[in-house]
Every structure is written in C-alpha cells, then in structure tokens.
Amino acid sequence: MFRRSSSEPTTPTAPEKVGGKGRPTPSRKEAEAAARARAKVPRTRKEQAAAQRAARGETSQKMRQAMKTGDERYLPARDRGPVRRFIRDYVDSRFSFIELMVPLLVLSMVLGYSGSDRLIRLGNTVLFSTILVIAVDILMLRFRLRREVARRFPGESTKGITFYAALRSLQMKFLRLPKPQVKIGEKLPETYR
Structure with a gap:
C-alpha cells in the first residue's frame, strides 16, 4: 500500500493567479439577484x-x-483619437505669445480708460499689436502643425485641426481641458497610435 510521508503536505496548494479579478466569484443566487436589480424597470x-x-x-x-x-x-468625441492627442501635446509643448494675451488686453483696457490722450493711444497700440502678433502666431501654428500631422499621420484628414489647435492655444495653459500632459519645451514621442 501507498503510505504518505509526514513531510508531504496534506492539502494541495493552488498556484496564485496573476491578474485575477481580486474578488470571489458571486454565487448563482447573488448573480441572479444583481441581474434582476439591474433589469428592474422603474415604476414611476x-x-x-x-x-x-x-x-x-x-x-x-x-x-x-x-x-x-x-x-x-x-x-468627448471632439477630443478623442491619436491625432487630437498629438495636437493637444503639440500646442501644450510650445510657448506662444498668445499666453500673454489676457494680461496685455487688460493693460490696454486700463490705458484706454485712463483719460489721457497719450495713454489712450498707447493702449490702442498695445491692443492692435497684440491682435497682430496673435494672428501671426496662429498662422505659424497652422503651417507647422499641418506639416507635423502630415508627417506623423500620413493619410489622416487634416480637417478641423487648425480650429482645434487655435482654440486650445487661445486658452491660458492652466485653464485648458483636457489638462496638459506635457511641459513647455518637452520633446514629443514619435508615435501616437
């Protein structure tokens, strides 16, 4: 007859499952009760x-x-996809004059209400200079971004990327949603798929 030695364990141990769900499987009764509760139609x-x-x-x-x-x-659907993520990262990784827009516009408004003709002219100069620099910055952003998107995502549609990038760049960095994932000057990864 076969004898068990005293050094052998009496109960077999199951190997630990890696990546388990972390909770016991519910009994049939519990699973059916949960399914009934989910399928319960509201009466009123x-x-x-x-x-x-x-x-x-x-x-x-x-x-x-x-x-x-x-x-x-x-x-949201407008922010999904690798192209949109690249655009967000591209805009967030570059410093643009647009980020200084709000303080400069406030300065021009204060100068405009000062009452002095000389300060009003200075305020108008600051205002129109700011608008001109912002327009040039958005045009440069458009051309560089389209070139990068065409290089990184060949065959992808570029429809709407300028508007998406311009709207994101017009917001101050701490107010942007989705929140920026890269810092200014950070090198972007080559693949976004």
Whole structure:
C-alpha cells in the first residue's frame, strides 16, 4: 500500500493567479439577484428620473476625471483619437505669445480708460499689436502643425485641426481641458497610435 510521508503536505496548494479579478466569484443566487436589480424597470416617473440622473452623474464624473487625466475612453468625441492627442501635446509643448494675451488686453483696457490722450493711444497700440502678433502666431501654428500631422499621420484628414489647435492655444495653459500632459519645451514621442 501507498503510505504518505509526514513531510508531504496534506492539502494541495493552488498556484496564485496573476491578474485575477481580486474578488470571489458571486454565487448563482447573488448573480441572479444583481441581474434582476439591474433589469428592474422603474415604476414611476420619479424613479425613472432618479435613475437617469444617477446615470448622467456617473457619466459626467467619468468625463471630468478623463479631462484631468487624459483617459481616451471617456473624453468627448471632439477630443478623442491619436491625432487630437498629438495636437493637444503639440500646442501644450510650445510657448506662444498668445499666453500673454489676457494680461496685455487688460493693460490696454486700463490705458484706454485712463483719460489721457497719450495713454489712450498707447493702449490702442498695445491692443492692435497684440491682435497682430496673435494672428501671426496662429498662422505659424497652422503651417507647422499641418506639416507635423502630415508627417506623423500620413493619410489622416487634416480637417478641423487648425480650429482645434487655435482654440486650445487661445486658452491660458492652466485653464485648458483636457489638462496638459506635457511641459513647455518637452520633446514629443514619435508615435501616437
């Protein structure tokens, strides 16, 4: 007969599963109860409105979190995709005169309301100079960005990228959504797929 030695373990140990779900599998009874609860149709308009409000709240919470982290799954459709991510990174990695626009416009407004003709003319000069420099900066952004998108994403449509990049660059960096993922002057990766 076969005898077990005292040094052998009496119960076999299962190897640890890597990447498991981290919780026990629910029993059939629990799974069916959860499925019934999810499939339960609201009986009143009040219950239906509460369910819709909860779903909207959950979706908007995921979207707000994605705007902070850059998670592609929950971003709005206008911000999804590798081309849009590259455009955001391209705009965020360059310093532009546009970021100084708001302080210069406030300065020109203060000078305009000063009452002195000389200061009003100076304010107008600052205002029109700012607008001219911003227009030149956006044109330079357009040509450079289109060249980079054509090089990195051959065959992709360039429709709407100038408008998307210009709107992003007109915002001050700390107010941009989705939040910037790169710093000014940081080298961008070659692939975004």
